[in-house]
Amino acid sequence: MKNKSDKPQGLLLVVSGPSGAGKGTICSLLRKELPELSYSVSVTTREPREGEVDGRDYFFKTVAQVKDMIFRGELLEYAQVYGNYYGTPKPYVMNLLNEGKDVLLEIDIQGALQIKKVFPDGVFIFVVPPSLEELRARIYKRGTDAKEVIEKRLKAATSELSYASEYDYIIVNDVAEKATKRVLTLLEAERYRAGRTYFLVDKMLQKQENK
Secondary structure, three states, X not given: OOOOOOOOOOOEEEEEOOOOOOHHHHHHHXXXXXXOOEEOOEEEOOOOOOOOOEOOOEEEOOHHHHHHHHHOOOEEEEEEEOOEEEEEEHHHHHHHHHOOOOEEEEOOHXXXXXXXXXXXXXXXXXXXXXXXXXXXXXXXXXXXXXHHXXXXXXXXXXXXXXHHHHOOXXXXXXXXXXXXXXXXXXXXXXXXXXXXXXHHXXXXXXXXXXX
């Protein structure tokens, strides 16, 4: 963490929530509203799909490379999913933050809580649906999964809601555009926290001392 007299770091915005809550839609709208917002690129050991570009879609690594990154503490978080590793590269994110750039990270709950332990200065947002009935309707509306899979997702989502208290903010996604405006409002407030803007006061005091 920087000292008080330095220019503050950018904001690390971590967004997560249960499947069907609409966090992906909100993140897409945020990127449209804030084109300067940096988007964190994850590390993965899976093979690139057609059209994917290394460094843009993912940082494609071997299992050995990712294990080495884990050993060296170079991942803010990581998980193994269906035999492949996925993670958030710490140097990549920290370089952006130290340049004063805000970074958006859309991630699952497990990963978000890992990051909060090592980087508590982040802004952690949990997106929830207006009701479980609405969540069920949204998941069914997708029409991409079998009924059994949908029911498993709903059960998991209900369990995931219990983690909401671990976050800094809870955003109810009733209408995506309105929910996005709420996120923009709290981001503006976060930029004026004393811990992030004390350097302004510090400069005033230093200027007075030098007179």
